[in-house]
């Protein structure tokens with residue numbers, strides 16, 4: 001029997017998804033105003049009416065090489081026919097080792113041990129477990145407190161939710177994990193309309209010292225930081241902030257984890273934001289652009305010291321780290337990631353994105369002349385602007401992305417903030433078109 005809502009019609013006449021409980025979506029509103037896509041290629045989606053929709057957010061920060069890359073499709077097809085699945089517990093396949101090696105070459109410092117997950121959320125939870133396992137292995141099991149920041153987004157596992165600092169993602173889910181303390185975020189009003197790193201706010205790194213004094217360094221496992229906070233609206237760190245956080249972590253023997261689920265794989269102009277900002281963490285998470293969005297995959301890169309400490313803590317026949325997912329290092333995800341990394345490298349896409357960045361940021365910052373825009377931030381290939389709220393918080397932002405989609409622009413919003421993250425294959429004409437549609441639609445709000 002059909003769910004009553006499954007008989008709802010979209011404007012194009014196809015059935016709306018009544019059974020489909022959509023994530024991070026006002027389900028009722030979606031059914032009244034469905035925003036569908038039935039095809040994607042290059043910089044564009046197409047809806048079921050055949051309208052072409054320019055993708056201003058790489059899907060959701062994933063599709064950095066553009067949609068429907070034949071090289072990735074072919075690698076996926078080939079892998080499915082060659083070796084579709086093998087568990088990663090007690091078994092392995094060559095591409096898992098190959099991909100781990102490729103990632104290790106891209107990471108800064110000695111972040112050479114790569115653990116595979118299926119999403120950013122799993123990468124974050126895995127990083128938390130690695131930090132706890134590391135401290136236990138070196139005889140400091142009391143280090144169990146985690147520090148993160150207000151306005152952070154670290155995914156939706158209970159670990160990641162506890163670390164996150166976005167109220168809507170926390171308030172419905174009880175007390176969650178104990179033992180997480182939040183530093184202040186760095187979005188200070190003095191940096192309004194600041195392009196790149198802010199001149200103000202480096203002193204907010206000292207908030208870490210406040211929490212160390214409160215909880216005791218000997219009880220703290222790790223500090224989680226998104227180098228540039230993405231989902232909350234491209235909060236670029238103040239100049240010198242990340243370096244100072246690193247110094248404080250070192251002085252207190254705290255692990256520093258960079259959550260680079262969005263920042264990693266070229267988005268910040270280098271392989272990882274760690275390299276863009278010249279600060280090397282002890283653990284680094286990634287996901288999103290790793291497979292160009294073609295397969296779900298995340299990964300956690302740890303320093304050699306962390307890996308050795310955990311591995312050497314158990315006997316020769318013993319499992320050292322009781323953690324993993326059925327689909328960790330899935331052969332098809334590995335094949336997709338290898339094909340995506342090949343494209344990024346062969347087509348020089350990180351360099352290409354870096355070259356387009358000034359043009360992109362000029363364009364986004366030109367929106368400053370629109371009265372409704374109250375702040376703009378940007379770094380490398382990501383930028384965000386806030387609009388003045390009207391009605392409930394987020395209502396106007398929600399309306400904005402709906403009207404944009406109707407007008408042919410796919411763009412991610414969080415609350416009353418719009419976030420642009422074009423694919424690295426974007427050209428000036430695509431940026432121009434994004435601005436044209438944005439200006440037109442912002443005037444209607």
Ligand SMILES: Cc1ncc(COP(=O)(O)O)c(C=O)c1O
Pocket residue numbers: 118119120121122124153154155156226230231259260261262287288
């Ligand atoms: C910094 C960060 N961490 C974790 C996640 C969670 O990733 P996923 O949605 O793949 O679980 C995200 C997703 O946007 C993210 O931006």
